Amino acid sequence: MKNKLYAVGIGPGNERNMTRACRDALQDADIIIGYATYTALLTPLYPEKTFLSSGMRQERARCEEALRLAASGKRVAVVSGGDAGVYGMAGLLFELARAYADIEIAIIPGVTAANSGAALLGAPLGHDFAVISLSDLLTPWEIIARRLTAAAQADFAICLYNPMSHNRRDKLQKACDILLRHKPGGTLCGIAKNIGREGEETRLCSLVELRDTRVDMTSTVFIGSADTIEMDGNMVTPRGYRHV
Amino acid sequence: MKNKLYAVGIGPGNERNMTRACRDALQDADIIIGYATYTALLTPLYPEKTFLSSGMRQERARCEEALRLAASGKRVAVVSGGDAGVYGMAGLLFELARAYADIEIAIIPGVTAANSGAALLGAPLGHDFAVISLSDLLTPWEIIARRLTAAAQADFAICLYNPMSHNRRDKLQKACDILLRHKPGGTLCGIAKNIGREGEETRLCSLVELRDTRVDMTSTVFIGSADTIEMDGNMVTPRGYRHV
Incomplete structure (x- = not known):
């Protein structure tokens, strides 16, 4: 029988937005491994579990440790904020798992910041949208710039991670x-900060204003399409062009 | 006090992938309103609730009924498959709610098919991605075509709804x-069918093969970026270009 390793998306970080499958996987695990921010969120919910945490940019080492532990027979859950498959650990685990014959990886999907942030702002991603990370740690800026240009030209609603x-x-x-x-410049934009956590807040602004706004790593940024409008303080992208 | 109306994303349809916030909202509601497919999924889980269901293209009538009931003091949950904010009812509810002064809409985010389908296939959306609906009921085909072109040119991984x-x-x-x-033509693609439901299945194929594949309304389609590769039967888009 193969050893099972869970790659779990925990959603924005509060228990309310975790799926039952997420909680079942964490409950089933002997060891929960993740970035320190997420293990800190989970420790009070699962006080009886063993946690292994490390800092940013330690993703590869965390995944290797997780696979090593799984191969030794431990039930391991590797947690990602949001969804494990969206800028999360899932891909890296598949990549590194090729060195192990006996590990089965189960991806448990979660509510990613595009969806949880959108829900706080209204419905900014109600129609076609593009998700782009501004992190140039792993991707050259030229590629990010090309994607921003394409998304703007084709009038996608846009969600920016790692702004x-x-x-x-x-x-x-x-x-x-x-x-x-x-x-x-007047395109409606929204910022969701500390989604599902202490200090949660949202803000609407124009694209011109967004340019001069200081955001931090806890923020997810939404940029409207040409159809996006404000409705009673909510940022809404209608489902279609003939939505009357 | 304002009357509360929940716009709830129930995820792919099984209880495992519902969030606690989703189940709390459904439990709190007097009436659950939605497309017949989703209310049929929920009826066995909430046998004591009143359900109002209707068919496709009845979205506007459903939302109007939901708002009318909420205005009359009922606690109403409008359910969408996946996430209420992604091609769901959230935007339409905000739009129609402008006719009511006394209704507060709470969006409960859910796991959308992009994430739940990706989890079944591996990690196809591990880096920047675009979500495009092929439904031309509300959007002219020329706009869909323009977005497909832009997403391909900028090398997004792509998730297609309503194929x-x-x-x-x-x-x-x-x-x-x-x-x-x-x-x-060899670009790696994936199809996830009946996600989280009876008949769930996945398939990997090339873009050329996808062209001649018959899919149905229960399918979500994934098209890889230039970096997307197959790893032990899984479709994986690594997180970055320098992912070695």
């Missing part, structure tokens, strides 16, 4: 400059 | 023809 990082504070500004070449 | 409809069976073929102008 700020430690080493680069001007990425959101650079991204907005690219978008402003193809979208009106 | 087939009653009246138009050739839309996936037309979409693949557009994508094939910009992407290699």
